[in-house]
Amino acid sequence: MEKKLVIAGFGGQGVMLAGELLAEAAKDEGKFVTFLPSYGPEMRGGTANCDVIVSDKPIASPVIAHPQAAIIMNLPSLDKFEPLMEKDGLLILNKTLIPREVKRTDLRVLQIDAQTVARELGNEKATNMILLGAYAEIEKPVKLESLKNALKHFLTGKKEVLIPLNEKALEKGAEIAREFLGGK
Amino acid sequence: MKLIYKKPDTITERDTTYCPGCPHGIAHRLIAELLEEMDLVKKTVIVWPVGCSVFGYYFIATDAVEAAHGRACAMATGIKRAHPESFVISYQGDGDLASIGIAEAVHAAARGERISVVYINNGNYGMTGGQMAPTTLIGQVTTTTPYGRKPELNGFPMHVPEMFAALDGPAYIARAALDSPQHIIQAKKFLRKAFTAQKNNLGFSLVELISACPTNWKMTPVEAMERIRKQVLPVFPIGEFKVAKGVE
Amino acid sequence: MGEKVLMKGAEAIAEAAIRAGCMAFFGYPITPQNETPEYFSRRMPELGRVFLQAESEVAAINMVYGAACTGTRVITTSSSPGISLMQEGFSYIANSNVGCVVVNAMRGGPGLGDIAPAQADYFQATKGGGHGDYHSIVLAPHTIQETVDLMYDAFDLADKYRIMVVMLVDGLMGQMMEPVEFKEWVDVKKFKTPEWATVGQGDRDHRNIITSLEILPEGLEKMNLALQAKYKKIKENEVRLEEYEMDDAEYALTAFGTVARIAKTVVEMARKDGIKLGLIRPITVWPFPEKEVAKRADQVKFFFDVEMNEGQMLEDVKLAVNGKKPVHYYGRLGGVVPTAEEIYGEFKKLVGGK
Numbered sequence: 171m172e173k174k175l176v177i178a179g180f181g182g183q184g185v186m187l188a189g190e191l192l193a194e195a196a197k198d199e200g201k202f203v204t205f206l207p208s209y210g211p212e213m214r215g216g217t218a219n220c221d222v223i224v225s226d227k228p229i230a231s232p233v234i235a236h237p238q239a240a241i242i243m244n245l246p247s248l249d250k251f252e253p254l255m256e257k258d259g260l261l262i263l264n265k266t267l268i269p270r271e272v273k274r275t276d277l278r279v280l281q282i283d284a285q286t287v288a289r290e291l292g293n294e295k296a297t298n299m300i301l302l303g304a305y306a307e308i309e310k311p312v313k314l315e316s317l318k319n320a321l322k323h324f325l326t327g328k329k330e331v332l333i334p335l336n337e338k339a340l341e342k343g344a345e346i347a348r349e350f351l352g353g354k
Numbered sequence: 355m356k357l358i359y360k361k362p363d364t365i366t367e368r369d370t371t372y373c374p375g376c377p378h379g380i381a382h383r384l385i386a387e388l389l390e391e392m393d394l395v396k397k398t399v400i401v402w403p404v405g406c407s408v409f410g411y412y413f414i415a416t417d418a419v420e421a422a423h424g425r426a427c428a429m430a431t432g433i434k435r436a437h438p439e440s441f442v443i444s445y446q447g448d449g450d451l452a453s454i455g456i457a458e459a460v461h462a463a464a465r466g467e468r469i470s471v472v473y474i475n476n477g478n479y480g481m482t483g484g485q486m487a488p489t490t491l492i493g494q495v496t497t498t499t500p501y502g503r504k505p506e507l508n509g510f511p512m513h514v515p516e517m518f519a520a521l522d523g524p525a526y527i528a529r530a531a532l533d534s535p536q537h538i539i540q541a542k543k544f545l546r547k548a549f550t551a552q553k554n555n556l557g558f559s560l561v562e563l564i565s566a567c568p569t570n571w572k573m574t575p576v577e578a579m580e581r582i583r584k585q586v587l588p589v590f591p592i593g594e595f596k597v598a599k600g601v602e
Numbered sequence: 603m604g605e606k607v608l609m610k611g612a613e614a615i616a617e618a619a620i621r622a623g624c625m626a627f628f629g630y631p632i633t634p635q636n637e638t639p640e641y642f643s644r645r646m647p648e649l650g651r652v653f654l655q656a657e658s659e660v661a662a663i664n665m666v667y668g669a670a671c672t673g674t675r676v677i678t679t680s681s682s683p684g685i686s687l688m689q690e691g692f693s694y695i696a697n698s699n700v701g702c703v704v705v706n707a708m709r710g711g712p713g714l715g716d717i718a719p720a721q722a723d724y725f726q727a728t729k730g731g732g733h734g735d736y737h738s739i740v741l742a743p744h745t746i747q748e749t750v751d752l753m754y755d756a757f758d759l760a761d762k763y764r765i766m767v768v769m770l771v772d773g774l775m776g777q778m779m780e781p782v783e784f785k786e787w788v789d790v791k792k793f794k795t796p797e798w799a800t801v802g803q804g805d806r807d808h809r810n811i812i813t814s815l816e817i818l819p820e821g822l823e824k825m826n827l828a829l830q831a832k833y834k835k836i837k838e839n840e841v842r843l844e845e846y847e848m849d850d851a852e853y854a855l856t857a858f859g860t861v862a863r864i865a866k867t868v869v870e871m872a873r874k875d876g877i878k879l880g881l882i883r884p885i886t887v888w889p890f891p892e893k894e895v896a897k898r899a900d901q902v903k904f905f906f907d908v909e910m911n912e913g914q915m916l917e918d919v920k921l922a923v924n925g926k927k928p929v930h931y932y933g934r935l936g937g938v939v940p941t942a943e944e945i946y947g948e949f950k951k952l953v954g955g956k
Binding site for chain 3: 190193194197202203204205206207230231232233235236
């Protein structure tokens with residue numbers, strides 16, 4: 171098993187947190203994992219993406235040239251990563267911010283109105299968790315439970331109160347993914 | 355027979371590399387006397403500079419390191435931070451401290467590093483043959499100011515103690531001169547306060563010693579001392595610029 | 603060994619140094635390694651150790667030099683432009699025979715360049731960089747775990763040979779996260795001020811002087827010869843490398859650091875296609891594993907050197923191979939990280955052309 175995921179969006183959308191959470195969960199499961207962030211030079215508001223590889227064996231290159239899967243949180247990221255996707259790759263899109271359709275026909279595409287769903291759950295900031303939950307359900311790099319358990323490493327102190335919301339968002343994402351898989 | 359004066363034991367027997375009439379020897383003696391009087395010899399590390407006093411460790415018998423040009427205050431910082439029990443002196447000329455090493459010196463002062471800087475100002479680069487220094491006087495002829503130092507071309511002499519006294523880090527800042535017995539006695543008093551500042555963990559200390567360079571000034575030693583009084587001290591006045599409580 | 607923790611490379615470097623007994627840090631901020639000094643700034647005061655942000659890299663390395671003269675385990679970390687500023691200090695440290703560790707998280711150059719990962723400081727690190735005939739031991743780990751493990755060795759080597767040890771990594775290794783396990787803490791209570799250190803004469807019957815100055819050419823030649831003798835000893839005893847899938851290899855990749863990691867993927871791709879490709883990965887790039895590379899020249903059809911620079915280690919590979927077999931090269935510049943697919947594509951062109 172080797173799962174290669176790119177997460178991409180604006181700075182502030184929780185791109186890095188989603189990637190680090192997956193990495194932490196993979197570590198907790200005793201798997202090999204690399205997390206490689208890539209930022210623009212801006213401190214705020216620029217583009218951000220990260221490569222996460224989860225594997226049963228040691229990982230050679232941490233760089234993902236052609237993603238098997240990508241969580242895409244805004245339009246510029248779709249423009250950037252759509253052409254790079256591996257054939258039959260999985261695209262999980264934050265439909266709320268992506269007005270266009272995917273052009274390629276050789277990809278698996280799951281569009282989620284994730285920001286709206288997150289708002290309904292109580293906080294738009296949980297958009298990243300909805301998308302990550304969906305990814306985890308489809309590709310199964312780690313158990314959903316491990317992701318939920320790993321939240322406590324990141325949401326500490328004042329942010330601890332946000333754990334239940336994020337757990338819910340991960341579950342909601344997984345639920346949407348199951349519907350997607352069932353409807354196929 | 356009564357012994358009136360004896361060379362401090364901390365001054366070695368070795369012949370110095372200094373020119374006849376050069377006051378580096380006086381500065382060395384003052385440091386050695388004070389280290390003995392203050393019982394600091396065995397704790398002392400002196401950071402020697404690039405310049406005429408580059409071989410200073412041959413003449414004052416303490417532990418010593420030799421810094422790159424201008425970096426003495428940084429090296430002294432490294433020694434003092436890593437080994438605070440050591441008594442650390444940075445001995446630097448005006449080219450070394452005020453020109454190439456001004457950043458390291460200013461920041462050591464601003465941080466209040468517990469080091470003592472002995473800063474020799476002879477108004478030129480002695481070892482390299484008498485070029486202009488940041489302290490060269492207006493109108494002074496050097497090998498790189500053959501028409502005399504001109505403000506429009508070379509700017510103005512730098513007053514290091516006055517600059518450093520404006521910082522919060524230093525505990526003691528002063529200027530003395532090595533041209534006459536009275537001034538030398540006073541220089542020793544100032545140096546004692548500088549060393550006390552470090553010994554009592556009060557902060558950074560620096561004493562500028564107005565010195566002479568008879569060889570490059572093309573003067574006899576006596577003429578050079580007279581020049582200090584007539585031309586240099588009016589521009590670089592003797593005095594204490596910062597005295598923290600506890601250095602007396 | 604303890605529990606695995608997920609850590610950013612730049613922070614793992616600092617934690618490893620602290621556990622390895624590093625007592626003092628002096629440095630100046632520069633991207634892409636700011637997490638390292640920031641981590642030190644939190645942890646060192648907790649442990650009663652020294653953290654000082656210097657006014658420049660020039661000052662930082664001379665503070666390191668001063669601390670090294672007291673026999674203290676000391677480190678600075680920086681990235682390419684900052685390392686350039688430190689070269690003067692490196693040269694003085696070399697001829698003063700004092701030990702320290704310097705981490706260079708290399709970024710794209712020349713000049714201000716960019717902040718992306720690169721390997722273009724290989725010459726600077728392995729061939730001197732500053733003035734005079736000198737070397738530093740240069741370690742080039744390829745994973746965060748290896749970086750962490752080698753940090754302990756870096757301080758041991760610095761103490762043993764009284765030499766500067768460079769940890770040559772790149773921005774990618776600094777920014778990425780991986781689970782790491784740390785070795786036991788070095789017991790710093792056992793540290794003693796070495797006999798040669800300049801801390802004040804104390805009870806010694808002699809005083810210590812540390813200088814890189816010797817004005818008589820014959821005297822300076824002697825100092826140089828002593829340095830060279832030390833380097834010879836290091837070359838004989840401290841060469842390290844990893845040979846990956848080399849036993850039956852018909853072709854050998856050569857790469858260090860991040861690229862070596864990518865090269866392992868290339869080896870796997872080739873093996874899947876039935877091509878016997880292996881990888882020679884120097885861990886010490888100085889001393890370079892000359893003999894080991896030379897030996898493989900009898901075995902493989904050609905060498906294929908891959909770097910994130912314009913062929914710097916390539917020269918050492920060629921010197922070692924000494925014309926016996928072709929040495930090909932592929933590289934990316936300016937902070938571009940080559941992909942495994944790209945390297946494999948270039949490799950297949952070379953094999954196909956035979």
